[in-house]
Amino acid sequence: MNDRYSRQILFSPIGKQGQKSIGEKHVLVVGVGALGSSISEMLTRAGVGKLTLIDRDYVETSNLQRQQLFSESDAKEKLPKVIAAKKRLADINREVKIEAIVGEADVQTLENFAPKIDLMIDGTDNFDIRFILNDIAHKFTVPFLFGSCVGSFGSTYTIIPNHTPCLQCLLKNIPMQGQTCDTVGIIAPTVQMVTAYQVAEALKILSGNMDAIRKTYITFDLWENQHLSVKSNDAIKNKACTTCGEERTYPFLSYEAQTKTALLCGRNTVQIRPSQTFSPSIGQLCSRWELAGYIVKQNPYLVSVHKDDVRMIMFKDGRALIHGTNDPVKAKKIYYSFIG
Template sequence: MSDRYSRQILFAPIGIDGQRRIEKKHVLIIGLGALGSSISEMLTRAGVGKLTLIDRDYVEESNLQRQQLYTEMDAKEKMPKVVAAKHRLSEINHDVYINAIVGEADILILEQLAPNVDLIIDGTDNFEIRFILNDIAHKYNVPWIFGSCVGSFGSTYTIIPGKTPCLHCLLQKIPMRGQTCDTVGIIAPTVQMVTSYQVAEALKILSESEKALRNTYITFDLWENQYLSIKTSDAIRNMDCPTCGKERTYPFLAFEEQTKFAVLCGRNTVQIRPSTISHLSLGELASQWKQAGYEVKQNPYLVSIQKEEIRLVLFKDGRALIHGTNDPAKARRIYYSLMG
């Protein structure tokens, strides 16, 4: 075996046998932003056999502060993140097979990939995709690792189908912040803290050391020096959960549960309609966006925000109009960057 992994092999919980298992495993990483780029680099250096990377976005200058795989040239050329990542990762370790997919991690492609992977890792920026991942992982009995970060706040949780509460169960008990990096920013150490937890859990799963897996939901705030580890006991798991309960329906894989996107003919506008009516607090969102430096206008029925050449108009029921583009992928990226 190559000397490349000698220090990892010297770590007794992995050893030679664990390293050999890692080299045979296939990991699916959804999102190649801050979390995904860090995760993919650590797993490439650790010698995982195959990585499948999915991301719809391209590299921008604002990414370089925390997304460690990318360069100024990638941003200048607006290189798709998975293409830039594959090039860099192949230079780091040519023995790792990199399957790079430029596009949306939609249900169709996830249904095709999930039966052939050993682990799914979350590097996304919105909860719609995370709930789809949660359903996919349970449908195909694949472990997955949730991760989230914004500002100096991060959280992570390892989900093993049939053994732990799923994300759907968890979020009935633990509230999540509705902030995004575009509204409150982010510092790079937050990213590294989350991904360190995620990759440590990944190595346990890939080396088949499941007994060492953490059974807690971890959340922290690096700036405020706060840390909380919540034990995810069976009390949190809901036996009536449609994702992990006794009678599973996997609701987030159903068409009616997905956010709908429609290009409005002749208006250079994309309409986004969430699956459920949420009755948002427009005042709260307007205040948050103003603090982030955006141009915001509001009346009792809607709030409008200007973001460069794009204007987003958000209604109280969660429906949004993205003016200035007829590209659903671009509209989706803007929507999630502002809404979380």
């Protein structure tokens, strides 16, 4: 054991054995934006054995305010986030193996990785992927750390399959906010607070300190000085849950549950059809868009929303048309920026 981790080893709950254990573990970070870049840096400095990073996006100037791994040159070159992250993380600690995957965290990709990893951490920005991660975690018995942040509000929750309620169970008791960074913004301290909780939990799991795992869902608002901790117990866990209950079907891993895209020929438009498990409230979305200053027009059949040079048409069944692009990845990014 070298001197690099001496201060972490001096922390008695970790010690030499815990540090050895951390150095043997493989962690999957899904999403390398604000949460994922901070998580990846802390775990790299902590000496995790291997990090696999998955992200479909590239670095933009607007990321630099809160996504700490990236630089102006990364944004100028429009480097994929995982490539820019891998380069920076290698400069921090070359002992850590970094695997960078530019692409979608789809079901097939995640199922291929699940048997090889010791921990999965949420750095995403949408619940489509989070519910897939939740199912993957329980199908393959992999611990999963949920995290979310927007504005000055953040939340985090530790999921240990077969021991804690899953994300589905949690959200039926504690509904999430529907805001997005594109509608209400975000301040960097919110990100750091969420990732501090996530990485602390990660270090407990990776070092073998399972008894120290937090047994609460935490939410906070840094600006309003509010903090809430809700016990996650058997009262929340649903025996009939299709993800963690007695008869599991892992519904979000099915083809029908996945968001689908299709190009509309000759129209520079991508159609997005949400999963059957998602039914957006158009009324609530319109109110949120109007508060954010977007141009919103409605008729009995659909709603049109304009933001800068982007236009989305949403129908009553949740189907959306993203105008101005033929790129399904870019269209999904736009869609999630509107939907949350």
